[in-house]
Amino acid sequence: MVKAKTKPAKDRPPRLSRQFLRDEQWISDHIQELIEKYPNQWIMVYNGEVIAHGDGVWTMWRKADELGLGQPVVTFIERDVYVY
Amino acid sequence: MSTKIHLDWRTSLDQMHLARGLQVRLIRLFARVSFKEPDGWSRPWLDIMDTGSPMTLLPKPVWETIHVASFLSEAVPLGGIGSGTVLARLAKVELAFLSTQKEIVERTIKAYLAEDDSVPLLLGIEDLLTNARLVCDYPKSKAFLQL
Numbered sequence: 001m002v003k004a005k006t007k008p009a010k011d012r013p014p015r016l017s018r019q020f021l022r023d024e025q026w027i028s029d030h031i032q033e034l035i036e037k038y039p040n041q042w043i044m045v046y047n048g049e050v051i052a053h054g055d056g057v058w059t060m061w062r063k064a065d066e067l068g069l070g071q072p073v074v075t076f077i078e079r080d081v082y083v084y
Numbered sequence: 085m086s087t088k089i090h091l092d093w094r095t096s097l098d099q100m101h102l103a104r105g106l107q108v109r110l111i112r113l114f115a116r117v118s119f120k121e122p123d124g125w126s127r128p129w130l131d132i133m134d135t136g137s138p139m140t141l142l143p144k145p146v147w148e149t150i151h152v153a154s155f156l157s158e159a160v161p162l163g164g165i166g167s168g169t170v171l172a173r174l175a176k177v178e179l180a181f182l183s184t185q186k187e188i189v190e191r192t193i194k195a196y197l198a199e200d201d202s203v204p205l206l207l208g209i210e211d212l213l214t215n216a217r218l219v220c221d222y223p224k225s226k227a228f229l230q231l
Contacts, residue, residue, distance in 0.1 A: 010121070010123065010124020010125050011124055011125075012125065012188075013118040013125045013180035013182060013188045013190065014118055014125060014127065014128060014182065015182065015183070015184060015185070015186070015188065016116055016128060016182045016183055016184045017184075018184065020116075020128060021184065024092055024114075024130075027094070028092075028093075028094050028095070031094065031095070031096045032096060032097060035096055035099060056145070056201075057145050057146075057201075058145055061127070064127070070127075071127060071128055072127075073128075073130065074127075074129070074130070075130050076204070078096070078110065078112075079099055080099075080100070081098055081100070081110060082204070084132075084134060084136070084137065084164070084165060084203075084204060084206060
């Protein structure tokens with residue numbers, strides 16, 4: 001269950017939270033599973049849980065605002081090989 | 085005195101080759117950044133560090149909400165992305181490299197602002213790696229920028 005948090009202060013760049021780094025690590029640890037479930041989609045992860053997924057990145061941020069999440073990790077899950 | 089900003093490796097396996105019995109790693113290097121917005125700073129974004137890109141490139145959904153300090157050009161075609169070209173305007177934007185410590189490094193950089201969302205968020209060389217030392221040590225799962 002996600003607990004609501006107040007929106008972070010924005011007068012200076014945010015300091016990364018430990019939870020953000022844990023969620024980043026969680027994504028790395030579960031990347032193959034995420035590729036199977038959410039190929040070529042944006043996902044939003046908070047406290048080791050995929051809170052939202054879809055084609056549009058702003059859907060993720062809107063959801064984060066609705067839930068009052070401070071620092072969710074929003075990232076694109078590449079299934080295919082992208083060479084930029 | 086310089087500041088060390090840690091970067092994050094992410095490794096996955098190429099599904100297409102895996103199905104054919106070949107193990108090919110797909111490796112990305114990410115930086116955590118925040119962009120200056122009209123009323124403050126954005127939440128953290130994970131951006132791809134791309135030493136193959138001469139410039140930073142931002143897709144439209146990203147730059148639409150940030151503070152663009154100034155536009156430096158009209159839209160010009162950029163090649164090498166996908167099968168064709170994308171139109172993008174050169175602009176100055178402000179970003180900050182984030183860490184869990186107090187050390188947060190702010191930079192004003194030139195970046196291309198793409199006119200659609202088909203491009204990834206890439207951190208390129210100009211104004212970033214031209215003013216930093218990039219250290220990559222994949223075997224030890226380490227990477228950092230010294231700014």
